Amino acid sequence: MSTGGGVWKALERGAGIGCEVIQIFVKNNMQWLGRPYGPDDLARYANESAAHKFRCVFGHTGYLINLGAPAGPNRDKSLQSLIQEINLATQLGLPFLVLHPGAHLGAGDESGLAQIVAGLDEVFRATKDVPVRIALENTAGQGSCLGHRIAHLATIYQCVERPERLGVCLDTAHFFEAGYDLRTPQGWDAAIGEVETTMGLKEILAFHLNDSKTDLGSRVDRHAGIGQGKIGKEAFDHIVNDARFTDHPGCLETPKSADLHEDVENLAILRALMKAKLTPEVSQRKRQSS
Numbered sequence: 327m328s329t330g331g332g333v334w335k336a337l338e339r340g341a342g343i344g345c346e347v348i349q350i351f352v353k354n355n356m357q358w359l360g361r362p363y364g365p366d367d368l369a370r371y372a373n374e375s376a377a378h379k380f381r382c383v384f385g386h387t388g389y390l391i392n393l394g395a396p397a398g399p400n401r402d403k404s405l406q407s408l409i410q411e412i413n414l415a416t417q418l419g420l421p422f423l424v425l426h427p428g429a430h431l432g433a434g435d436e437s438g439l440a441q442i443v444a445g446l447d448e449v450f451r452a453t454k455d456v457p458v459r460i461a462l463e464n465t466a467g468q469g470s471c472l473g474h475r476i477a478h479l480a481t482i483y484q485c486v487e488r489p490e491r492l493g494v495c496l497d498t499a500h501f502f503e504a505g506y507d508l509r510t511p512q513g514w515d516a517a518i519g520e521v522e523t524t525m526g527l528k529e530i531l532a533f534h535l536n537d538s539k540t541d542l543g544s545r546v547d548r549h550a551g552i553g554q555g556k557i558g559k560e561a562f563d564h565i566v567n568d569a570r571f572t573d574h575p576g577c578l579e580t581p582k583s584a585d586l587h588e589d590v591e592n593l594a595i596l597r598a599l600m601k602a603k604l605t606p607e608v609s610q611r612k613r614q615s616s
Contacts, residue, residue: 393445394428466503480524
């Protein structure tokens with residue numbers, strides 16, 4: 327949800343179309359730094375939050391941040407920007423911020439991952455008394471972007487000094503574009519199984535529920551409305567009905583216009599797919615029999 331007009335406006339907009347979960351940018355997503363929230367901003371945000379009782383509101387970091395970059399001005403600004411965003415998220419009481427791990431810009435995967443680990447260590451030291459976590463997002467792998475393999479996220483998680491400050495946010499479109507075929511229950515279970523064996527299911531904090539305009543393994547990040555892309559509506563049936571994630575927040579990052587009618591339509595499709603709550607054992611049997 328857009329925060330145009332004030333951060334509380336995102337909650338107002340989300341409530342207006344029946345959202346239970348909202349993702350926001352805590353500042354302009356195409357600027358390095360933003361202004362701190364004033365008392366009026368925080369009071370109006372708190373009032374909207376209290377009025378609507380959302381299940382979860384979380385943040386997404388700005389698109390300029392690249393912790394995988396080699397040493398230089400842009401890396402320095404990335405670190406400063408992420409530190410500020412964590413502090414802004416703390417002001418709002420957000421539990422976590424979703425972060426694209428970063429791009430190595432030609433230096434190679436190993437170098438890029440080392441830079442990301444070092445950057446997160448520096449950021450966590452600068453925000454050591456803050457509860458806000460970073461949810462590493464899997465990526466499509468466009469260009470030199472890291473995170474398109476679960477092994478990348480696992481390496482970061484296993485190497486940082488404060489792994490308790492990390493988690494993951496799994497994006498369905500990015501999974502598919504990176505080559506993970508989620509269209510069958512078996513494919514979905516294989517992708518989730520990789521997360522489970524390398525980091526553990528407890529580290530999954532949220533989901534981005536997006537269809538993909540591009541093909542399996544395209545490594546091109548283009549989101550589509552649910553059922554309007556290459557993943558297809560049917561796949562979201564086993565995704566949203568996975569009983570292991572009944573209480574996890576999920577949000578749309580699908581194309582939309584100012585009146586948000588596309589969000590209304592996509593939410594309706596996903597909610598219609600949802601079944602009565604299943605136990606993990608029953609859910610597993612259903613996936614195996616599909």
